[in-house]
Amino acid sequence: MYDVLVIGAGPAGSNVSCQLSRRGFRVKMVDLKERVGVPNHCSGLVDKRVVDIVGEDLVIDRPSAAEISTPLGSFSLNSQRMRVVDRVSLDQKLADIAMSEGADLSLMTMLTELHERDNGILATIKSKRGFERVEAKYVIGADGPASSVRRSLGIRAPKLLSSLQFDLSRRSDRVKISLDRRKTPDFFSWEIPSGKEVEIGASGVNSEAVVKGMVGNDTVVRRRGGLIPIGPTELGRGNAFLIGDAAGLSKATTGGGLYAAIKSGDALSSAIERGDNVLNEYEKNWSSSFGAEVRRDYKIRKLLDRYEKHYGVWVPIVSSSLSGINKIGDVDYPSKTLLYMLYSLPLRFPLTLMEFVSRSAST
Ligand SMILES: Cc1cc2nc3c(=O)[nH]c(=O)nc-3n(C[C@H](O)[C@H](O)[C@H](O)COP(=O)(O)OP(=O)(O)OC[C@H]3O[C@@H](n4cnc5c(N)ncnc54)[C@H](O)[C@@H]3O)c2cc1C
Numbered sequence: 351m352y353d354v355l356v357i358g359a360g361p362a363g364s365n366v367s368c369q370l371s372r373r374g375f376r377v378k379m380v381d382l383k384e385r386v387g388v389p390n391h392c393s394g395l396v397d398k399r400v401v402d403i404v405g406e407d408l409v410i411d412r413p414s415a416a417e418i419s420t421p422l423g424s425f426s427l428n429s430q431r432m433r434v435v436d437r438v439s440l441d442q443k444l445a446d447i448a449m450s451e452g453a454d455l456s457l458m459t460m461l462t463e464l465h466e467r468d469n470g471i472l473a474t475i476k477s478k479r480g481f482e483r484v485e486a487k488y489v490i491g492a493d494g495p496a497s498s499v500r501r502s503l504g505i506r507a508p509k510l511l512s513s514l515q516f517d518l519s520r521r522s523d524r525v526k527i528s529l530d531r532r533k534t535p536d537f538f539s540w541e542i543p544s545g546k547e548v549e550i551g552a553s554g555v556n557s558e559a560v561v562k563g564m565v566g567n568d569t570v571v572r573r574r575g576g577l578i579p580i581g582p583t584e585l586g587r588g589n590a591f592l593i594g595d596a597a598g599l600s601k602a603t604t605g606g607g608l609y610a611a612i613k614s615g616d617a618l619s620s621a622i623e624r625g626d627n628v629l630n631e632y633e634k635n636w637s638s639s640f641g642a643e644v645r646r647d648y649k650i651r652k653l654l655d656r657y658e659k660h661y662g663v664w665v666p667i668v669s670s671s672l673s674g675i676n677k678i679g680d681v682d683y684p685s686k687t688l689l690y691m692l693y694s695l696p697l698r699f700p701l702t703l704m705e706f707v708s709r710s711a712s713t
Contacts, residue, residue, distance in 0.1 A: 355380070404444070518550060
């Protein structure tokens with residue numbers, strides 16, 4: 351019998367397995383992939399704080415600015431903190447560290463059934479060798495946006511946006527974001543440099559047409575896709591817990607979820623170490639580390655859904671607050687930027703504020 355069965359060896363699963371193995375727990379990890387991290391669906395754009403955790407050796411690009419364009423104007427945000435990491439190597443590195451701490455990893459192995467018992471869980475996993483039963487005290491769903499653990503627990507799924515990306519063989523030194531809800535009603539389209547290539551992509555309705563329209567004369571090296579969860583879910587039930595994308599913990603405004611995948615595993619492993627009322631403890635730890643920001647970000651997303659199309663109102667606000675935004679801008683904490691803009695709004699733009707309020711009232 352294991353102490354913990356972890357479903358999924360992505361960044362969330364490998365990090366939590368490492369943390370728990372280090373604390374002396376017997377951990378079994380399973381992943382349906384043949385090779386950890388392959389295929390990869392992620393652009394790998396992170397803040398420097400993620401690199402401080404996972405290591406400088408994974409960095410493949412350092413974009414110097416992000417150009418944001420909207421139908422009514424464009425602006426450029428500078429950043430010394432943006433990094434692009436090699437996502438396949440990141441997953442492999444974290445899984446290797448977890449194994450070196452003692453976690454036992456089975457690849458090409460998937461969870462097929464999960465049952466709660468008095469003092470733990472009973473799972474059925476399927477591999478080339480057939481079906482096998484695994485008993486453990488706890489199970490952790492680190493199995494991504496379409497989580498089977500979440501489904502087995504009857505926890506409501508977040509909204510899932512399907513995304514499409516093409517890698518092109520050219521270089522760039524900046525991130526480009528196009529916000530145009532007429533073309534991408536659910537999200538935005540992006541271009542992210544990654545060493546010798548750039549990745550272009552879009553999420554939600556219309557992604558395919560938008561991404562094909564961005565290719566121009568460049569050569570498409572590869573095509574890939576993935577799901578972005580929008581909005582956090584319950585964090586678990588009984589002896590079963592969800593972390594990372596399985597719990598919808600990526601940022602609802604940008605889709606970035608690597609930092610949350612790692613931090614949620616940190617919060618859960620501390621709770622498991624304490625041992626009493628683990629779910630309650632996990633919720634508390636998560637809320638006081640990064641969970642409050644994820645919830646705020648989801649609220650911002652709902653605001654943007656309502657107001658994003660009023661580019662004529664907010665583009666001037668952002669443009670004139672640029673020097674301040676460049677100082678406090680942080681991809682992991684978008685609420686800081688929004689609060690900065692809101693504070694400067696009434697002082698500097700009384701007329702804009704009135705327009706915003708009257709437009710809001712009429713929508
Ligand atoms: C298009 C796109 C671009 C993105 N770009 C960025 C970005 O630039 N920066 C950023 O921070 N985030 C980005 N993200 C988000 C980021 O990829 C996720 O937040 C991150 O991968 C979450 O890690 P995770 O470990 O929770 O889940 P995942 O990385 O999805 O890992 C889940 C693992 O579980 C395994 N699994 C699933 N089901 C089962 C099962 N039943 N049994 C066994 N194993 C199973 C899978 O094979 C997988 O290995 C992007 C996402 C998408 C879709």
